[in-house]
Structures are given as C-alpha cells and as structure tokens.
Amino acid sequence: MNLVIFGPPGAGKGTQAKFIVERYNLYQLSTGDLLRNEIKNKTELGFKISSIMASGELVSDSIVGSLIEKFISNDTYKNKIIFDGYPRTLKQAKNLDNLLNKFNQQIDLVLKLSVSLETIKKRISERLMQENRADDNEEIALRRFKTYETSSEPVIEYYKQSNLVKEINGEGSITEISAEISGLIETIKG
Numbered sequence: 001m002n003l004v005i006f007g008p009p010g011a012g013k014g015t016q017a018k019f020i021v022e023r024y025n026l027y028q029l030s031t032g033d034l035l036r037n038e039i040k041n042k043t044e045l046g047f048k049i050s051s052i053m054a055s056g057e058l059v060s061d062s063i064v065g066s067l068i069e070k071f072i073s074n075d076t077y078k079n080k081i082i083f084d085g086y087p088r089t090l091k092q093a094k095n096l097d098n099l100l101n102k103f104n105q106q107i108d109l110v111l112k113l114s115v116s117l118e119t120i121k122k123r124i125s126e127r128l129m130q131e132n133r134a135d136d137n138e139e140i141a142l143r144r145f146k147t148y149e150t151s152s153e154p155v156i157e158y159y160k161q162s163n164l165v166k167e168i169n170g171e172g173s174i175t176e177i178s179a180e181i182s183g184l185i186e187t188i189k190g
C-alpha cells in the first residue's frame with residue numbers, strides 16, 4: 001500500500017505521516033525533509049535550493065523528481081511508502097504515476113487534510129518556536145499557502161478522477177485525526 005498525505009503547509013501532514021509509519025510499518029518519504037537535509041549537509045544541491053525554500057516557493061520538479069526516484073527504485077520501500085509533501089504540482093503527480101508504474105506500484109489512497117488559513121497561521125507560529133525553520137514566519141506562511149492554492153490544489157482534482165481521495169477535517173486534535181485516518185486505511189486494507 002502506497003499513500004499520499006496531502007494538505008497545505010501546517011496542516012499536520014508530517015505529524016500524521018509519522019503516526020501512520022509507526023502503526024502500519026510504512027516508510028515516510030518527505031521531500032521537505034530530504035531537501036532540508038541537503039541544506040544541513042551543505043551539499044551542492046543544498047546551496048542551490050536554500051534561498052528558494054526560505055522564500056516559500058517550490059523547488060523545481062526535476063530536483064524533487066530525482067530525490068523520489070531513488071526511494072521508489074529501492075526494493076526495501078516497495079509498496080510501503082507514504083508520500084509527505086510530494087506531489088505538489090500536476091507535473092509531479094504525473095511523474096509519480098509514471099515512476100510507480102515503472103516499478104510495478106501504484107497509489108492506493110490520497111488523504112487530504114483540510115485546514116483553514118487561521119489554523120495554519122496559529123500552528124506555524126507554534127512550530128516556529130519549536131523548530132526554528134527558516135521558512136516559518138507569517139509572511140512566508142502566507143506565501144506557502146498561496147503556492148499551495150495555485151500549484152498544489154490541481155493535484156487533488158487529478159487524484160479525484162481516479163477516486164483515490166479521502167478528505168479529512170484537519171481542524172481536529174492530533175488523536176482525532178489519527179483515528180479517522182486509521183479508519184480509512186483499514187477500509188483500503190480490507
């Protein structure tokens with residue numbers, strides 16, 4: 001089973017992905033984490049992407065595409081991936097389908113966390129205090145939200161065509177959301 005966890009920045013994707021990983025023995029593929037690691041490790045790629053990330057814009061489809069290909073081609077993760085933060089554009093969604101196809105896999109479920117902009121602002125200011133991320137302040141949060149609306153929302157329409165999308169109210173508590181997600185995963189697992 002491969003899943004996509006989808007939603008605006010600050011929707012709780014990372015938190016819920018970690019819960020799903022533990023409960024269902026999946027592997028979290030967070031493109032945001034992979035990119036932040038490149039910056040932390042001061043790689044050539046890290047230098048290239050740090051200002052783009054700090055501004056709240058998206059890194060190019062080809063850069064993230066090569067990061068995920070490494071993961072999908074690895075047999076350890078076969079049919080056990082939760083995609084967190086990928087795909088974020090229609091092009092990425094199509095690229096993901098092609099890649100999964102190439103390695104005889106597919107997406108089984110897309111979990112969409114819906115949250116208001118007010119809640120996102122509140123969560124991001126809390127996260128700023130805990131994690132000190134370069135792209136977490138209110139102005140950047142707004143930019144990231146706009147990027148999500150323009151670039152990422154079409155991705156959901158794409159997955160709706162294949163009936164893969166389940167919407168979750170992301171305003172609830174972490175445990176409420178986890179319980180709802182578990183229920184949905186159980187129905188897919190049969």
Ligand code: AMP
Nearest residue numbers: 031032053056057058059064085086088
């Ligand atoms: P995240 O941790 O998922 O919120 O991602 C943090 C930042 O990493 C984003 O604002 C983008 O700059 C970059 N990023 C992460 N995933 C992607 C992606 N799939 N496509 C393009 N940029 C991405």
